[in-house]
Amino acid sequence: xxxxxxxxxxxxHPDSRDEAFSRLVxxxxxxxxxxxxxxxxxxxxxxxxxxxxxxxxxINIENFKEKSSLYTWMYRIASNESLxxxxxxxxxxxxxxxxxxxxxxxxxxxxxxxxxxxxxxxxQKQVAQLPEKQRIVFNMRYxxxxxxxxxxxxxxxxxxxxxxxxxxxxxxxxxRLNDEN
Amino acid sequence: MMxxxxxxxxxxPKGYFNSLEKSLLKKTQVEFNASxxxxxxxxxxxxxxxxxxxxxxxxxxxxxxxxxxxxxTFSGIAASTIIFYIITTPKSxxxxxxxxxxxxxxxxxxxxxxxxxxxSMLDENEIQxxxxxxxxxxxxx
Numbered sequence: 001x002x003x004x005x006x007x008x009x010x011x012x013h014p015d016s017r018d019e020a021f022s023r024l025v026x027x028x029x030x031x032x033x034x035x036x037x038x039x040x041x042x043x044x045x046x047x048x049x050x051x052x053x054x055x056x057x058x059i060n061i062e063n064f065k066e067k068s069s070l071y072t073w074m075y076r077i078a079s080n081e082s083l084x085x086x087x088x089x090x091x092x093x094x095x096x097x098x099x100x101x102x103x104x105x106x107x108x109x110x111x112x113x114x115x116x117x118x119x120x121x122x123x124q125k126q127v128a129q130l131p132e133k134q135r136i137v138f139n140m141r142y143x144x145x146x147x148x149x150x151x152x153x154x155x156x157x158x159x160x161x162x163x164x165x166x167x168x169x170x171x172x173x174x175x176r177l178n179d180e181n
Numbered sequence: 182m183m184x185x186x187x188x189x190x191x192x193x194p195k196g197y198f199n200s201l202e203k204s205l206l207k208k209t210q211v212e213f214n215a216s217x218x219x220x221x222x223x224x225x226x227x228x229x230x231x232x233x234x235x236x237x238x239x240x241x242x243x244x245x246x247x248x249x250x251x252x253x254t255f256s257g258i259a260a261s262t263i264i265f266y267i268i269t270t271p272k273s274x275x276x277x278x279x280x281x282x283x284x285x286x287x288x289x290x291x292x293x294x295x296x297x298x299x300x301s302m303l304d305e306n307e308i309q310x311x312x313x314x315x316x317x318x319x320x321x322x
Contacts, residue, residue, distance in 0.1 A: 021236065025229050033228070037218050047224075051232055058236045108217075116217015124217065143216050 004070055011061045021058060028071070029054075032078045038139040039082035041104040041128070043113040049085050053078045068153050075154045079136065086132075101128045101135075122180065126173045137162055138169040 001009075010020035032053060037046040056077050064073055090100035105128035108114045108121055116124065127135055136155065140146045141162075148159045155162070 018240075022233065025232050029225055029228055029232070033220070033225070034218075038216060043218075043220060047228070050228065051235060054232045055235055055239065058239065113219050113221065114217050115219050120217035 005066060008061070008064060008066060008070060012064075021061075024057070024070075025054060028074060032074060035075060035140070035144065036078050036082050038143060039079070039136060040085055041101065041108070041124075042111070045085060045089070049081050050078070052085075053081045056081065072150065072153045075150075076156075079154060083132070097132060098129075101132075104128070122177065123173070126176050127169075129176070130169050130172065133157075134165050134169045137165045138173075141166050142170075 007020060007023075010016040011024065029050070033046060033050045036049045036053065037043065040046050040049055053074070057074055060077075064070070068076075086097050086100060090097045093100060095103070102125075105125045108116070108124055114121075127138060130138060133155070137151060137157075140151050140154075141148075148162050151157075151162050152159045157165075
């Protein structure tokens with residue numbers, strides 16, 4: 001039995017669940033938060049989404065069949081939660097998802113939870129203009145330095161498509177930045 | 182001829198495409214550095230507490246749901262057993278009641294009445310129909 005299987009077993013067993021879940025939260029809270037934060041941009045929104053993500057993990061751990069790694073499964077839940085959150089928030093505002101994200105990126109300069117320099121703000125604005133999936137791929141590859149195999153498992157997209165998506169994203173950002181300069 | 186046309190005459194250094202991605206990443210990261218996002222002080226400790234608080238509530242709720250479901254199932258089984266018992270048993274009760282009553286009457290007559298008293302309670306016709314004397318022996322044909 002692998003260490004992951006043992007850990008999952010502990011998460012599923014009523015006697016060891018609380019302790020194992022506490023370890024899980026300690027281990028992954030920051031990684032999941034940052035993954036979510038880059039998708040939803042705003043800290044308060046990220047806080048809501050990361051809490052919902054861990055609650056979903058807690059509720060659905062019984063259904064986790066270990067077809068993928070626990071880490072991949074949690075990232076998938078976090079990505080879906082973030083995208084659903086954006087969808088619902090944008091629809092409440094009467095905006096498209098992309099418009100909502102761009103408006104958040106435009107407001108970064110006044111965000112108390114953002115201390116990036118001018119270059120970082122420009123980059124975030126450019127990233128916000130990417131199509132949703134391309135934006136997530138770019139974040140995971142560029143900021144989180146994930147390998148394509150992991151991204152492929154999380155997003156359920158082929159490695160070839162991911163590579164193409166990432167290179168398109170980099171190209172677009174570079175062109176736009178050159179135009180701005 | 183066809184083979185030479187299809188072949189790509191250009192070459193790149195060994196491992197070029199692997200290093201291209203790395204060098205591209207390096208260049209863009211040097212230019213744009215970190216994402217710039219930050220969190221409030223002590224945020225991650227508070228987050229952990231908040232998550233435990235919420236999951237504990239859910240666990241308690243689930244446990245009480247399981248208890249309620251078990252209680253409901255148990256009461257359902259008990260109720261259906263009682264209903265089944267009531268539906269299937271009344272006839273036997275009735276029979277038992279009737280038998281007990283007849284036994285009581287019989288004992289009452291046998292113990293507390295003499296033949297004279299019994300006769301005194303009957304009409305003449307009843308006496309005749311009840312105690313008809315048959316002179317013929319039963320086995321005689």
